[in-house]
Amino acid sequence: MNHFTYKNGVLCCEDKPVQDIAKEVGTPFYLYSTATLQRHFDAFDSGFDGMKHQTCFAVKACSNLSILHLFAQMGGGADIVSGGELFRAMKAEIDPQKIIYSGAGKTRTEIREALEAGILMFNVESPQELDRIQEIAAELKLTARIAFRINPDVDPKTHAYISTGLAKNKFGIPVDEALEEYLRAKEMENIEIVGVSCHIGSQLTQIDPFIEALRKVKNFVAKLEQKGIHIQYLDLGGGVGITYDDEQPPHPVDYAAAIKEELAGMDCTLILEPGRVITGNAGVLITEIQYTKMNTGGEKEKRFVIVDAAMNDLSRPSLYSAYHEILPVQEPAEGTEQHEVDVVGPICETGDFMARDRMMPEVQPGELLAVMSCGAYGFSMSSNYNSRPKVAEVLVSGDQFRVIRQRESYEDLLRGEELTALP
Numbered sequence: 091m092n093h094f095t096y097k098n099g100v101l102c103c104e105d106k107p108v109q110d111i112a113k114e115v116g117t118p119f120y121l122y123s124t125a126t127l128q129r130h131f132d133a134f135d136s137g138f139d140g141m142k143h144q145t146c147f148a149v150k151a152c153s154n155l156s157i158l159h160l161f162a163q164m165g166g167g168a169d170i171v172s173g174g175e176l177f178r179a180m181k182a183e184i185d186p187q188k189i190i191y192s193g194a195g196k197t198r199t200e201i202r203e204a205l206e207a208g209i210l211m212f213n214v215e216s217p218q219e220l221d222r223i224q225e226i227a228a229e230l231k232l233t234a235r236i237a238f239r240i241n242p243d244v245d246p247k248t249h250a251y252i253s254t255g256l257a258k259n260k261f262g263i264p265v266d267e268a269l270e271e272y273l274r275a276k277e278m279e280n281i282e283i284v285g286v287s288c289h290i291g292s293q294l295t296q297i298d299p300f301i302e303a304l305r306k307v308k309n310f311v312a313k314l315e316q317k318g319i320h321i322q323y324l325d326l327g328g329g330v331g332i333t334y335d336d337e338q339p340p341h342p343v344d345y346a347a348a349i350k351e352e353l354a355g356m357d358c359t360l361i362l363e364p365g366r367v368i369t370g371n372a373g374v375l376i377t378e379i380q381y382t383k384m385n386t387g388g389e390k391e392k393r394f395v396i397v398d399a400a401m402n403d404l405s406r407p408s409l410y411s412a413y414h415e416i417l418p419v420q421e422p423a424e425g426t427e428q429h430e431v432d433v434v435g436p437i438c439e440t441g442d443f444m445a446r447d448r449m450m451p452e453v454q455p456g457e458l459l460a461v462m463s464c465g466a467y468g469f470s471m472s473s474n475y476n477s478r479p480k481v482a483e484v485l486v487s488g489d490q491f492r493v494i495r496q497r498e499s500y501e502d503l504l505r506g507e508e509l510t511a512l513p
């Protein structure tokens with residue numbers, strides 16, 4: 091359920107016609123609905139009512155300050171994976187006591203910053219990282235709260251690039267080696283063990299892999315208890331999928347129910363790190379058609395719709411062959427002729443496409459298209475490739491909108507560069 095629908099023949103975000111925003115802001119731009127963001131956060135979080143829990147939004151999915159602040163106001167914490175994300179989370183007024191730091195390659199500087207901020211816990215991914223955290227915490231005369239990220243060797247049945255819980259993936263510590271690491275951590279002066287964590291992948295469309303991983307984690311927690319190590323926080327990561335095309339992911343409420351059932355009787359606070367499921371369908375990318383053309387002479391004639399957004403703005407199609415629905419902003423009249431087209435950007439790579447071999451109603455230059463389901467891993471993965479300024483981000487509430495990130499200027503592109511030559 092989202093708030094992007096046709097009203098009187100024009101696509102609206104909540105009560106605001108998309109074309110009105112485009113007139114003021116220009117294209118391309120990312121467009122988010124406050125009502126959808128709130129609804130998705132609430133639907134996910136309230137599924138765990140009746141259990142001690144904390145929802146920590148995965149900042150990497152959508153890192154705009156205003157959006158992070160919206161979740162902060164709803165009681166949300168943050169799952170961060172870099173010093174930059176810590177900086178954002180703090181600026182967005184997220185309570186540091188609700189910040190979890192994940193990721194396999196935390197630098198010394200990043201660890202120091204997180205310790206000084208007083209975050210809830212580090213999800214530690216290697217023995218060397220544990221040693222590094224102990225060393226820095228000792229220097230700062232602080233105590234670092236930690237969990238280890240367990241790699242449960244479970245197949246999440248998703249795209250290979252976003253599978254993270256298989257033994258062959260770079261993430262976490264194998265269950266068999268983790269006990270030894272907990273025992274080592276227990277003896278460390280500046281380390282306090284508070285949790286166990288796992289995150290097996292993203293865009294999961296089935297509940298079973300989550301439950302399989304959870305059972306392994308539960309068994310492991312029991313082993314820790316036997317050794318006198320008590321766990322306060324059980325962090326189950328993120329990963330619930332969304333519908334881009336015809337996927338049928340579990341409803342967050344069913345996901346929550348299955349987890350609650352599995353955890354019945356366990357005395358700990360559950361931590362959840364959802365990203366995609368909260369923001370994915372709460373944002374779209376609006377782009378203007380520049381040209382249409384037909385290339386003949388190959389096996390079959392090929393139609394192209396060339397738009398002003400490109401793989402640097404939305405990389406998911408090129409990176410993961412991801413599917414995004416594309417809707418004309420002006421609702422096509424019934425009976426409009428349909429063609430099979432490639433929707434492509436202006437970048438000099440054949441991999442620069444939004445959609446391939448897609449049936450779409452006939453469109454003309456100057457018309458607007460909405461690339462749907464871009465609210466997660468959309469803007470946050472964008473780059474300046476081809477010296478393209480990053481696009482604007484806009485947030486709608488009711489019939490009001492606000493630019494929550496200005497479109498970059500050419501000057502922004504050169505920030506930090508010098509016109510210089512070595513002698």
Ligand SMILES: *Cc1c(COP(=O)(O)O)cnc(C)c1O
Pocket residue numbers: 148150151169192193289291292293327328329330363364365366367466
């Ligand atoms: C990416 C990530 C998440 C969020 O994943 P989604 O599929 O967006 O819910 C949560 N936790 C960790 C450790 C991650 O790396």
